[in-house]
Amino acid sequence: MTLQEFIKLALAEDVGDGDHTSLSTIPADAQKRARLLVKQDGVLAGVEVAEAVFREVDPELEVHVHIEDGRAIHYGDIVLTVNGRAQSILKAERLVLNCMQRMSGIATHTRAMVSLLEGTKAKLLDTRKTTPNFRICEKMAVKIGGAINHRFGLFDMILIKDNHLDYAGGIEAAVTKAVDYLKTTGRSLPIEVEVRNRKEVEEVLRIGQINRMLLDNFEPAELKKMVELIDGRIVTEASGGINETNLRAYAETGVDYISSGALTHQVKSLDMSLKAY
Template sequence: MSATPTPYLTSEALSTFIRTALAEDVGDGDHSSLAAIPADARNRAHLLVKGEGVLAGVALAQLIFKEVDPTLQLAVQLEDGARIRVGDVAFTVEGPARSILTAERLVLNCMQRMSGIATHTAHLTSLLAGTKALLLDTRKTTPNFRICEKWAVLIGGGANHRYGLFDMIMLKDNHVDYAGGIAAAVQATKEYLQRTGRQLPIEVETRTLAEVQQALDAGGLARIMLDNMAPAQLREAVALVAGRVPLEASGGITEQTIAEVAATGVDFISVGALTHSAGSLDLSLKAY
């Protein structure tokens, strides 16, 4: 099974995110700009890179500026996914000065965070070279900012796991324990899908080789997760499954261990730190 596609990146979803974020920031008006800047003032600014990494959020910035003021004109020099260094200019924006100032902070907040995630993703992806493992994100995201964080993972060369609780069934340890075991959890899930007419892929989290075998016996799975297993145990699981079901390694995987995990032969490696621990890349919108 391939990584989850990106149906979440719709015009409607992005518009909703932008409008909600602007409402949070602007409220009843950008009074600093309204007070200090003449209504007819026109100016320009450029997005200045002050760090090294992978640029992300340019396409989103275009949508933000358009939402704030459709008359703003952007000239893009560097696209999403570009390798950047200190001193690069990603784009310029020109138009009503008040509008540039109102959009500035939301553009920077999104792009700095997204570029940090894309940079970290690109680095970890490079450590998988020579293996078949595909790097996945998780649901360990910032509430109401998931759309941007998962988008940034794609820009950095990773892939998206499920977007939320609604687009895939993942039977994790607590589900399994509450249901009375893997067999019971999978059987109940199959009955639920048939009863509700839904077609959702099923993934089961396993903690031991015995649970891996139970998952295989249950059948009908799109993927088996190998949770917090050491490399030696991962290799045993890969041999046991023998390609019958794609395998995902997860849990505590770091920059220091990811290459060894990939070398075990797993198909996917999910890393929550892609989104919950990535820093922000230093960017600035400067008048010129």
């Protein structure tokens, strides 16, 4: 889904056959202005989305951006101003706020998580634990916050997890089938395999043919041992119950990547408002 496709769907959901409150109370030719106000400190995300929403609703709206995505914001800051048809501003208002508040909350939390990794080699990844049909914005916010987008969906990577392993008949069977599938279909996709214990780590090292090993639900002390065992032969990623309270401990194991669903599914939106002036 592209950003424009998302915006069209979101407006269709919100506006339906018309914003009848604005249509009935505001003259069609009324020209007004509004400004987007910050009501909570954090990291700004969603300006690009807001501009696209205003443009989709009414190309004649004039948007003036005062603070760019990724900047620190504080109570009372004015992110942008918009001038034009009052009905258009009101139609776009809630979608703009919903996107920017949620995205800024994610960017703020992500920035705080990334700062905990300073001095280590670990890079922070997001996951597919996102809001249906809002993934494009949530992953944009993660990137703005300083982390790295993992796969966007099921189509851009082969990630063989526990259920795949159980259904396929084990690690070797799953990896063999995945490699054959790529050859047969002519695709070039990275292969990642989830492992749950030392025995599976050793099996993957023996089999090879993959790009990354996902060490799931290991405690930091055990993870450190597995990273030492792997010894750089395969890129490593840690996952499972990782949040701001234990992120540093995982990073200090020497793992290459750490993925955390908490970046997107346990975040509170940042408070903002769009007010006439």
